Amino acid sequence: MASSIPAPDTCPEFKRRKRRITDDSLASSHSHQRNQRIKRWRTQREQHFYSSKLIQALHRSRRTSAKEVHETAYRVLAVLARGTTRWSRAILTARKMTKHKRAKVPSNTRWRRPAINGEKRKTPVVQKKLKALGRLVPGCRKLSFTNLLEETSDYIAALEMQVRAMTAITELLAGGGPQPPADRLASNVNS
Amino acid sequence: MSSRRSRSRQSSGSRITDDQIIDLVSKLQQLIPELRGRRSDKVSASKVLQETCNYIRNLHRQVDGLSDRLSQLLASTDTDSDQAAVIRSLLME
Numbered sequence: 346m347a348s349s350i351p352a353p354d355t356c357p358e359f360k361r362r363k364r365r366i367t368d369d370s371l372a373s374s375h376s377h378q379r380n381q382r383i384k385r386w387r388t389q390r391e392q393h394f395y396s397s398k399l400i401q402a403l404h405r406s407r408r409t410s411a412k413e414v415h416e417t418a419y420r421v422l423a424v425l426a427r428g429t430t431r432w433s434r435a436i437l438t439a440r441k442m443t444k445h446k447r448a449k450v451p452s453n454t455r456w457r458r459p460a461i462n463g464e465k466r467k468t469p470v471v472q473k474k475l476k477a478l479g480r481l482v483p484g485c486r487k488l489s490f491t492n493l494l495e496e497t498s499d500y501i502a503a504l505e506m507q508v509r510a511m512t513a514i515t516e517l518l519a520g521g522g523p524q525p526p527a528d529r530l531a532s533n534v535n536s
Numbered sequence: 537m538s539s540r541r542s543r544s545r546q547s548s549g550s551r552i553t554d555d556q557i558i559d560l561v562s563k564l565q566q567l568i569p570e571l572r573g574r575r576s577d578k579v580s581a582s583k584v585l586q587e588t589c590n591y592i593r594n595l596h597r598q599v600d601g602l603s604d605r606l607s608q609l610l611a612s613t614d615t616d617s618d619q620a621a622v623i624r625s626l627l628m629e
Contacts, residue, residue: 409610415603467557474585481592490552494560497588501567504595511602518609 379495382429386502395425396510416440422507431492432500435484557581564588 385391398421406413419436426433467475467490478493479486482500485493562576565584568591 403606403610409607411604411607414607414610415600418599418603468582470582471585474582474589477589478585478592481589481596490557491560494564497564497592498567501588501592501595504592504599508595508598508602511599511606515602515605515609518606 379499382426383499383502386499386506391425392506392510392513395421395506396514398425399510400514418507418511422503426499426503430499431485431488431496432483433503439483561585 399418402417402421403409403414406417420440423433423436428434475490475493476486478497479488482493482496485496488496558576558581561581561584565571565574565576565579568584568587570587570591571579571584
């Protein structure tokens with residue numbers, strides 16, 4: 346919807362005001378997008394999507410060690426995030442690097458400033474816990490407070506879905522599920 | 537990159553206020569099952585962060601266990617028909 350602003354280029358104040366409004370609306374649309382993304386993790390549809398992708402990947406690879414399953418589960422999860430979050434990008438990047446013998450990145454704790462975020466009034470206890478949280482979420486060691494909490498929210502929602510999906514798959518594979526061809530499964534079970 | 541003080545291109549603007557911190561922490565609190573019902577003024581930021589870390593570690597552990605279990609199941613059901621049945625039933629819902 347193009348608003349007809351009369352000759353914006355000639356009036357510098359107009360430009361400034363317009364830019365500020367755009368920044369605010371951008372901010373709220375960002376947060377809206379983030380909430381939408383988080384909600385999506387909680388839908389059945391996303392869970393089914395993940396489940397079928399995971400099973401396909403495992404089926405294809407034919408290598409079913411626990412480590413393989415583990416890596417595949419996280420990789421498929423990260424792919425599903427569609428590059429929108431830092432943690433998902435970090436997982437995929439780490440995967441690529443591991444393939445080529447990931448070099449140990451020297452940690453720069455020595456010269457890192459003590460107050461990472463630079464915000465005032467964060468007690469050392471909170472700082473320490475923030476750091477611990479940053480270590481748990483992939484690729485988020487150096488994020489600001491806000492970004493870290495955003496990534497955390499999305500990461501938690503994704504992990505919860507992953508657990509739900511893998512639990513459902515496990516139950517189906519183990520119990521034969523409530524499906525009609527239960528006889529067929531029973532007769533195929535190796536003793 | 538991270539040496540730039542909290543000035544980000546995103547919504548947080550120039551400096552994070554205490555109110556923003558409180559707001560974010562309470563949002564995080566709602567995600568943690570342990571702390572969901574409690575009033576946000578009764579739970580300290582430190583506790584929220586601690587419980588968040590615990591919760592994530594918990595979820596990681598669950599995924600590890602499920603990976604183990606799944607790998608065992610996949611190894612034992614070597615017939616394709618079982619897996620096909622699983623996929624089918626998943627897609628049918």
